[in-house]
Amino acid sequence: MNIDRLAAILKQAAKQEIVPRFRRLDEGMIQTKTGAFDLVTEADTNAERVITAAIRDHSPDILVIGEEAVAANPRLLDSSLEDRIVIYVDPVDGTANFAGGLPLFAVMAAVVQNGEPVAGVIYDPMGDDFLMAEKGCGTWQVFPDGRRIRMKYADPVPLAEMGGLASTAFFPLEQRRTILGNLAKVKMSANYRCAGHEYRFAAGGNVHFLAYGKLMPWDHVAGALMMREAGAHVAKFDGSPYRPGDLGGGLLVAPDQASWTELRREVFAI
Structure with a gap:
């Protein structure tokens, strides 16, 4: 179509x-x-x-x-x-x-x-x-x-200067505690309760990372494609590519692979 x-x-x-x-x-x-x-x-x-x-x-x-x-x-x-x-x-x-x-x-x-x-x-x-x-x-x-x-995704910056959007509600409790504590390492974090607007915001270069614990295809297939096409590095938390049939494994979006790796190690250490 x-x-x-x-x-x-x-x-x-x-x-x-x-x-x-x-x-x-x-x-x-x-x-x-x-x-x-x-x-x-x-x-x-x-x-x-x-x-x-x-x-x-x-x-x-x-x-x-x-x-x-x-x-x-x-x-x-x-x-x-x-x-x-x-x-x-x-x-x-x-x-x-x-x-x-x-x-x-x-x-x-x-x-x-x-x-x-x-x-x-x-x-x-x-x-x-x-x-x-x-x-x-x-x-x-x-x-x-x-x-x-x-649209162009944000350029890399040091971890302490990063701002991002993290949907933490669907992580298990202990993982959520870890992530929420580690988010103090970045400059700003928020959650709009609307993946569509979070992807729109990120596509314009307005944030450095997006993180999601729950994957439903109607929430993320379009947005993940848009982030890749805007120049971002997109992967599940184990580093593997995100596929439309994936319902678990979380999703992390960052300006490049180095930023992704640092965020995964320092903030989303789950």
């Missing part, structure tokens, strides 16, 4: 199903999944339905795997990625922010062909612009008027 068509599908779903519900959710429109910060709203389910239908209408042979579809049928994650095209969809990334009225949420999709990520789109409904990447073509911010700016 053409990446511009995919982007248009995400934008239409956001304007139809997500934006009209922002700060207009009644109590019955929000449900808890696994915990207080794992929510689903009518915007999530309706947007995913619209996105999935639009992709299938255009390309019936594509397998669409959405976050909410997997919540209903976890076996979808066992689908083979070989010899086919798969599109992972996160209809509202940052649902807790969305439900709380914080304008920090995104709509994401990643295209995987024969097991390899080939394209990704992250749409910001509030800013009405996209982060887009195709394998081998760089990462670009695309504005409503058609302007395109090529």
Whole structure:
């Protein structure tokens, strides 16, 4: 599927199903999944339905795997990625922010062909612009008027000068204690509770590292491709490449391999 068509599908779903519900959710429109910060709203389910239908209408042979579809049928994650095209969809990334009225949420999709990520789109409904990447073509911010700016990841700096975004909630307790203590070695760390916006921020060179303990394909396949295309070093904590089928092993993004190794040793020593 053409990446511009995919982007248009995400934008239409956001304007139809997500934006009209922002700060207009009644109590019955929000449900808890696994915990207080794992929510689903009518915007999530309706947007995913619209996105999935639009992709299938255009390309019936594509397998669409959405976050909410997997919540209903976890076996979808066992689908083979070989010899086919798969599109992972996160209809509202940052649902807790969305439900709380914080304008920090995104709509994401990643295209995987024969097991390899080939394209990704992250749409910001509030800013009405996209982060887009195709394998081998760089990462670009695309504005409503058609302007395109090529993204470049941050240059290396000493550890004490690094700033980054670390999602520590899904690490085991003892590992979380270690990481949180070690983060005092860097200059700044934060967590936006929205991988889509964290990847957007990092793509523009605004932080030096990203770290995640939980890997779900709709959260990270598009973003990891974008970081590589923007010049970053991306790997799981054991140093191996991140693949779309990986659900564990964590993810660490840094300006280059030397910075990655230092962060892994000094901060994420787990």
